[in-house]
Every structure is written in C-alpha cells, then in structure tokens.
Amino acid sequence: MSTVRIPPVLRDDVGGQRSVSASGSTVQEVLDDLFAAYPALRARVTEEGRLSGFVNVYVNDRDVRYRDGLATAVGPDDTVILLPAMAGG
Amino acid sequence: MLPGAPARTAGTYPDLVAAIGNTPMVELRRLAPPGVRIFAKLEGANPSGSVKDRIARGMIEDALASGALQPGQTILEPSSGNTGISLAMIGALLGHPVRIVLPDNTTRERSELLALYGAQIVYSPGAEGSNGAIRLAERLAVQDRTLFMPFQYGNDANPRAHEQGTGPEILAAVPDVDVFVAGLGTGGTLTGVGRFLKRERPGVRVVAAEPLPGEQVQGLRSLEEGFVPPVLDAALLDDRYLVSNRDALIGLRRLMRAEGIFAGLSCGAAIHVALRVAAETPGATIVVLLADGGWKYLSTGLWTRDLDELEDELEGSVLW
Numbered sequence: 066m067s068t069v070r071i072p073p074v075l076r077d078d079v080g081g082q083r084s085v086s087a088s089g090s091t092v093q094e095v096l097d098d099l100f101a102a103y104p105a106l107r108a109r110v111t112e113e114g115r116l117s118g119f120v121n122v123y124v125n126d127r128d129v130r131y132r133d134g135l136a137t138a139v140g141p142d143d144t145v146i147l148l149p150a151m152a153g154g
Numbered sequence: 155m156l157p158g159a160p161a162r163t164a165g166t167y168p169d170l171v172a173a174i175g176n177t178p179m180v181e182l183r184r185l186a187p188p189g190v191r192i193f194a195k196l197e198g199a200n201p202s203g204s205v206k207d208r209i210a211r212g213m214i215e216d217a218l219a220s221g222a223l224q225p226g227q228t229i230l231e232p233s234s235g236n237t238g239i240s241l242a243m244i245g246a247l248l249g250h251p252v253r254i255v256l257p258d259n260t261t262r263e264r265s266e267l268l269a270l271y272g273a274q275i276v277y278s279p280g281a282e283g284s285n286g287a288i289r290l291a292e293r294l295a296v297q298d299r300t301l302f303m304p305f306q307y308g309n310d311a312n313p314r315a316h317e318q319g320t321g322p323e324i325l326a327a328v329p330d331v332d333v334f335v336a337g338l339g340t341g342g343t344l345t346g347v348g349r350f351l352k353r354e355r356p357g358v359r360v361v362a363a364e365p366l367p368g369e370q371v372q373g374l375r376s377l378e379e380g381f382v383p384p385v386l387d388a389a390l391l392d393d394r395y396l397v398s399n400r401d402a403l404i405g406l407r408r409l410m411r412a413e414g415i416f417a418g419l420s421c422g423a424a425i426h427v428a429l430r431v432a433a434e435t436p437g438a439t440i441v442v443l444l445a446d447g448g449w450k451y452l453s454t455g456l457w458t459r460d461l462d463e464l465e466d467e468l469e470g471s472v473l474w
Contacts, residue, residue, distance in 0.1 A: 073369060119380035128364075128394035146396065149380035151367050152284045152307060153234055153339030153420075 067139050069099055070146045078105040087145070092122060093135040095145050110147065121148045171244055174200055174207040175319050179327040179441070184412040185425070190432040191439045193328050194425075195320070198417060198447025202243040202267075203236075205320075205445045206306075209342055210240035212315030213304035214248065223302045228253060230301040232291035234284050234339075234472050235264035236446055237306050242271035253301070255291040257283060257472040263450040283367060283472050284339075285381045306340050307383040316346025320443070325354055328441050335428045336443040337420035338362040338394070341386025343443060348390035359392040363427040365420070366398045368469035395430060397423035399468040405429070406456055409444075418446035419456060419473045 066086040071079050079085055085102070089095035100107040110120050122129045123146040129137040139145060167173040177199045186192040197205035217223035228251040231241055238254035245252035252273040256264065259280025268275050276294065278287040288307065295303045306312050324331060324347060334351055336343045348360035382388075397405075399419075406422030409415040421444040428442040448456070451473065456464065 118382060123396050126396045126398075128396070130388070131391060131393045146366075148367065148396075150382045152288060152381045152383050153337070153365065 067095055067141055068144045069095065070144060072148050074149055075106065075109060075147065078109065079103045084144075090139060091135065092124065092129050092137045092139055092145065095139050096122075096135070119150050121150060122146070123148070169247060170201045171211055171247060174211050176323060179324070180413075180415070182413050182425075182442075185408060185429065186440075187429075187432050189436050192428055192432060193331075193439070193441045194413075194415065195324060195327075195441060195443045196415070196417075197443060197445050200240075202240050203447050203449060204240065204418075205343060205443065206233075206236040206240040207243070208315040208319055209306060209309075209312040209340075210237060210244050210304075212311040212319075213306065213309050214241070214244055214250075216309075216311040216314075217302065217304060223250070226250065227302050228300065230291060230295055230303045231255070231306065232278070232284070232287035233306070234287065235260050235450065237340075238273065239264065239267050239271065239450075241304070242268050242273035245273070246271045253294075255287045255294065257287050259470055260472045261450055262453050267450065280470070280472060288381060306342065306385075307381070308385060310385065312340060312342035312385050313346035313349065313387075316343050317350045318346075321347040321350025321354075324441050325351065328439060330439050331355065331358060331441045332438045333359045333361060333428075333431055333435065333440045334443070335361045335363060335424055335431060335440060337424050337445055338364045338386075339420070339445075340383045341388075342383075343445070345385055345387045345390055347443070349387070352390065359431075360390055361427060361431055362391050362394040363397050363420070363423040364394055365402070365423060366396050368399070368471065393431075395427045397426050398465075400461060400465050401426045403456060403461060403464060406448075410448075410457055415444065416448040417444045418448055418451055420445050 066088050068084050069087050070084045087095045087098040089098050124137055124143050178196045180194050182192040182194055200207040229245050230253045232255040242252045254273050255276045255278050257280045258277040278290040344362055351358040402419050402422035405426035409417055409425050424442050428440050
C-alpha cells in the first residue's frame with residue numbers, strides 16, 4: 066500500500082485525515098482505489114477522467130505530469146502527494 | 155539585462171534601474187559532484203536584492219511605453235515580497251506611489267524594506283498564502299480604477315524580461331548549458347529563460363523547483379481557488395520537483411558553508427534540485443538561478459536554528 070497525502074482543502078472528503086493508504090501500481094490505480102474508498106474525491110480531483118488543472122499530483126517529489134502522467138509507477142513505499150495549485154512571487 | 159543595458163563590469167550607470175541585470179555567474183566547484191559542472195546565477199546582486207528587479211523594470215517600462223501607466227499614477231501589486239520591494243524601489247525613483255498586498259506572515263525585513271522605499275502595505279491573510287494576496291489585490295483594483303496593477307502573474311513583460319535578459323546572459327556565460335534549474339513562483343523565470351534557451355540551444359532541459367506549501371498557508375476554501383499563473387508555460391518544463399522546507403533549508407546551509415553564498419530560501423530549494431539533477435545526469439552542465447540574497451530572511455534564523463523547530467515555524471509562513 067502506498068501513502069496518499071491529502072491537502073487541507075480536500076480533507077473533509079476523507080474524514081479529516083492528513084494521509085490515507087491506497088493500493089495500486091500506477092497513479093491511476095492508486096487514485097481509483099482512493100476514489101472507491103472516498104467517492105466524493107473523484108469529482109474534485111478529476112475532470113472527465115483527467116486530472117483537474119487546479120490539482121497537482123506528485124509521486125514522492127516528482128510531478129507526474131512530467132513523468133508518465135496517470136501511468137506513472139507507484140511503489141508500495143512511495144508517497145503520492147495531492148496539492149492545490151499555488152503561486153509564489 | 156535588457157538589450158542595450160550596460161555591462162556591470164565596467165563604467166557607470168545613469169541610475170539604479172539601469173544597473174539591473176547582468177548578474178554574476180559563479181561555478182559551484184565544492185558542491186558539484188565529480189563530472190558535473192554547476193553554475194549559479196546570483197540574482198541577489200540586483201539593486202534591490204532579487205531577480206524581481208528585472209521583471210519590475212520590464213513591467214513598468216512596458217506600461218509607460220503603452221500609456222497604461224501614467225506619470226505619478228499609483229502602482230498596486232500582490233507579492234510575497236521580492237516583486238513588491240523591486241516595484242517600490244523603481245516606483246520611488248520614477249515618482250509613482252506604490253501599494254503592495256503582502257501576506258501577513260512573511261518576514262519582518264520585507265515590511266521594513268517596503269516601508270523604507272515609501273511603499274504602502276496592505277496585509278492579506280497569511281493563511282491564504284500568495285493566492286490570498288492575489289485575490290485581495292484584484293478586489294482593490296476593481297474598487298479603485300485609478301490604480302495600475304502590473305500583475306506579475308499575468309503580465310507578458312515578466313517572462314519577456316527573462317527571455318530578453320536573463321536567458322541571453324546565461325547562454326553567453328555558459329554556452330554549453332544542458333539543464334536550467336530555477337524556483338517556481340510566478341513561472342516567469344522558467345518560462346522566459348526556457349523559451350530563449352530552447353530556441354537557441356535545442357535539447358536544453360528546464361527544471362522547476364517548487365515549494366511544498368505549509369499546511370497553514372493552504373487556506374483555500376476549494377481547489378478552484380487554486381491558481382495557475384497565466385504567464386507560466388508549463389509545456390516548456392521538462393521536470394518539476396516538490397521541495398520541502400527541510401530540504402530547502404539544508405540546501406541553503408550547504409550553499410553558505412560550501413560556497414560562501416548567502417541566499418534566500420527558494421535558492422536552497424533550487425540548489426537541492428540542481429544536486430538531484432546532477433546525481434541523475436552524469437557529465438551535465440547545469441545552471442541554477444538563485445533568486446535572492448539572504449538578507450530578507452536573517453530574522454528567521456534559517457542558518458542557525460534547529461531544523462525541526464524551523465520546519466514547524468515555516469509551516470505557517472510565506473517565504474517564496
């Protein structure tokens with residue numbers, strides 16, 4: 066099982082938990098497992114089956130959009146991080 | 155450096171604005187692993203102490219040329235600090251009052267510098283991070299149409315300052331650059347430099363170091379309140395690393411100890427990523443942009459205090 070870190074803005078959908086466990090060998094599979102356990106998350110994180118532009122997904126510290134997207138591999142010791150898009154400057 | 159600006163190494167400048175850019179490029183021989191060369195572009199050497207002098211000048215010159223900014227008109231801008239300070243410096247020199255919307259949980263030095271340059275500060279809720287400052291500034295701009303907001307997040311003059319200045323400077327100094335690494339804030343640096351380098355030297359990789367936002371500065375009510383800066387051309391990026399405050403602090407201290415470079419927190423994150431890339435890319439020549447000096451962070455004890463204690467504190471601060 067990998068760990069999925071949930072940002073504060075999405076915690077109401079997972080009973081207030083900061084991180085949850087989910088299984089799967091790719092980001093897609095991990096998210097599907099997550100959405101099966103917490104159905105309300107699906108509409109907030111994805112749009113028509115694709116990642117919402119307002120959420121970034123990382124495996125450990127790498128943004129999956131620049132790896133293999135939803136097909137990016139996830140190992141049992143990996144952490145999947147969901148984050149809202151935020152600016153700096 | 156914009157085209158036509160004089161070199162830093164010789165001669166005089168007509169004023170401080172003309173001294174922006176053409177910053178030093180220094181090889182990091184002590185930090186780079188064997189077989190990899192890492193060069194750091196020291197943007198803290200700009201007149202107000204950060205890379206943001208470049209875009210502040212670019213946006214103001216652009217607005218004056220187009221007539222969008224009239225003589226004496228007040229400038230309003232949301233900023234986590236550096237852009238505000240740059241605009242305050244230039245505004246003071248050109249006779250424009252400056253009003254900066256600043257998160258209320260950033261460092262003391264930023265407020266002090268803004269005040270020294272004569273800028274008015276409007277504080278936004280720190281729990282909302284930079285996104286909160288952006289929203290408040292947008293509301294203020296709508297309420298008072300006499301204000302001019304350059305809006306660094308959506309102003310093409312931001313990436314253009316880097317496409318025409320920073321990028322050419324980098325290629326002139328390091329013609330064999332393979333990888334460019336910089337912090338991600340507005341996305342202007344990565345977009346502008348990336349656009350220039352990819353055009354002039356196809357195959358160059360552009361890599362972003364992105365802050366892992368603290369739990370207490372993610373005060374969004376919905377994901378839709380998130381913000382992707384319009385100036386960021388994400389297609390120019392080849393990789394994007396999330397950097398924790400702890401890793402940024404470790405990078406910051408390594409820069410200081412090994413190379414004597416006194417830099418800001420985002421620079422610690424950028425060097426962390428540059429070293430990650432170096433480990434994965436034998437033989438590469440890497441340029442990392444260090445966005446500011448360490449002065450504006452001194453009161454936070456980034457170099458001296460216990461890492462665990464600092465990490466907790468930074469959860470509630472906006473330092474990028």
